[in-house]
Amino acid sequence: MYKVLDKKKLASTVTLLKLDTPEIAKKVKPGQFVIIRLNEEGERLPLTVNDFDREKGTITIVFQEVGKTTKLLGKLEVNEQIADVVGPLGKHTEIEKFGKVICIGGGVGTAVIYPVTRALYQAGNEVVGIVGARNKDLLTFVDEMEAVTNQLIVTTDDGSQGRKGLVTEPLKEILDSGEKIDHIIAIGPAIMMKFVCKTTEPYKVKTIVSLNPIMLDATGMCGVCRVRVGGETKFGCVDGPEFDGHQVDFDSLINRLKQYVAEEKISMATIEG
């Protein structure tokens, strides 16, 4: 059992939990994820780690309530327990001094790109951050991102904070400005990552994405997270979650993410009554 040590509501449907996981905290690196199973009947849910404290033995996760498991996870209070937390899983982000880097976070993806951005900033890169969400309420980690970037651009679909529009718009402007960009990382909904990659491809700037396919064991055993990358089948859980975005078949990924939409509704109904 793994205890919840702290809880923060970041937005009406976005929650941060700090978990007591000393062994994982010692090992985890930016870009890696954990599997969470709430209870005996629970499913195995992959969540990318938002932050960690090796000394205090904690990791934090940030999630948006979209299905039964995330809804129940959002109801957990401090001192309550989670049955299983497994990790660190997947490959970590490659952190090096690239030069000028753009880090793009969409929705709760911002919570995940935050530790990556911090590591790149600390490695001496000049970092531009672009964070976007549907509206002001869903924007998270803006202050934290501000602190680890040389420049931060905020966008919302409805213009309730920052620039009105999508993250791809300021991205394109930067690329068009002729300034040399050495490396780009984007983490967010699959559709956002797809369009970020479409935007950067003509400029031939390497663009890394962190994929979020459906997973089960997350140890390379079941293959449900398979995704086409550069014409080959890769497993998101062990070969990823990060891949060269220009090689990823996003349409197939997006299609595979829809596999259990009907079942998710049935599942939700069991707690909504």
Place this chain on the structure above:
Amino acid sequence: MADEGKKAKKTIIPDRVHMAEQAAEERVSNFKEVPLGYTEDQAAEEAKRCLQCKKAACSTGCPVEINIPEFIKLVAEKNFQEAAKKIKSTNSLPAVCGRVCPQEIQCESKCIVGKKGDPVSIGGLERFVADWERDHGTVEAPPRPQARNKKVAVVGSGPAGLTVASDLAKLGYGVTLFEALHKTGGVLVYGIPEFRLPKAIVQAEVDFVESLGVEIKTNALIGKLYTIPELMESGYDAVFIGIGAGGPMFMNIPGEELNGVYSANEFLTRSNLMKAYLFPEYDTPIKKNKKVAVVGAGNVAMDSVRTAIRLGADEVYLVYRRSEKEMPARNEEIERAKEENAILKLLTNPVRLIGNDKGWVTGMECIKMELGEPDDSGRRRPVPIKGSEFIIEVDDVIMALGTNANPLLTQATPGLELNKWGYVVADEETCATSIKGVYAGGDIVTGSATVILAMGAGRKAAKAIDSYLSTSA
């Protein structure tokens, strides 16, 4: 032997006592076990068929060397408690082995009674004894030996790992069993379905191993949480790798990324480990599709076919490129699948999967095959018949083509010698690997095999680890 042979001729041995089972029409709509087990009287009666051979050939056919005549004698005397102790002195998982061992090619294949008629049902008796002990609540751990000042890390809690762990704990070593999943048992819990191996029974046998003093750590993916060198540095004197051959194989044909296409590992893990057949009571979903094709013909394919039938499919096809004679599954499993109305599409090979505009699989294009000259495996090579393509309408495809070595741990272990397929190179007798103090056994060495062969490897490794730790400073 000559003596016993003569005796066998003189004695009229009655027919094997039939074990009752759920009828096919009933069992296809539940996940309960199919064979129902012997009663006490039936077990004693079956045990009396044993000739009590002095040189027991049956025991030589057992990879974990159970003293078969002795435990059967105790069953014949209805001394079930002692029979259980006798088996457990060499096998910690009798309720599992009694159910899933291929006795017909091991102990029972050597049984003298089997030379005429059916051999003694050694598997049925082993199962009975283990179930009797559990049902009577008399399972007790043997007395703890004096603790030794050496620690062993066992990686993977499947049949190989459980055997190494219990054998070494019985010798007094401090043993930690690391399991990546949230439940202990490996393939026994994620792979083999409830109707063949009830999970409560696996748990009871895992509990027994734990009662020997083995420390079990679930949610511990070695290779990520700790590497093997880190385990050695943190105070383990030896490590056993028994991680199974976990990676799924696909055919690399067009359309495998379509929705509705699964590896057997995924399909069975959903149903068995995550109990998706009880969705939405359990949160993990599984598709209850109507026209299912399972590709492959091993035991895992049979398990997939029979699971799909129980989930309510109307038509379940078993698609295999060779003929029935070459099917690698146990006969018993093939027969049960047929009784449950599996539709065999033999000498048939999928060439592509067809999907609709929503990205779901709707059909499987296959080609007819014929058998040509024998290949390296000695089986006749299937050759496609030109122009024989046809389409099977399906809404679910399960690839049960075998597994390959999962590289997660092996790649994180510098100096560990692997063969060209990525399996660990280990000594056949001692299970020693290229790293001093590191041993390996089971599917990660042999590729997909059986529960009992993995247990046999575990037994050998435990002996070798004991001798290594007894001689090393």
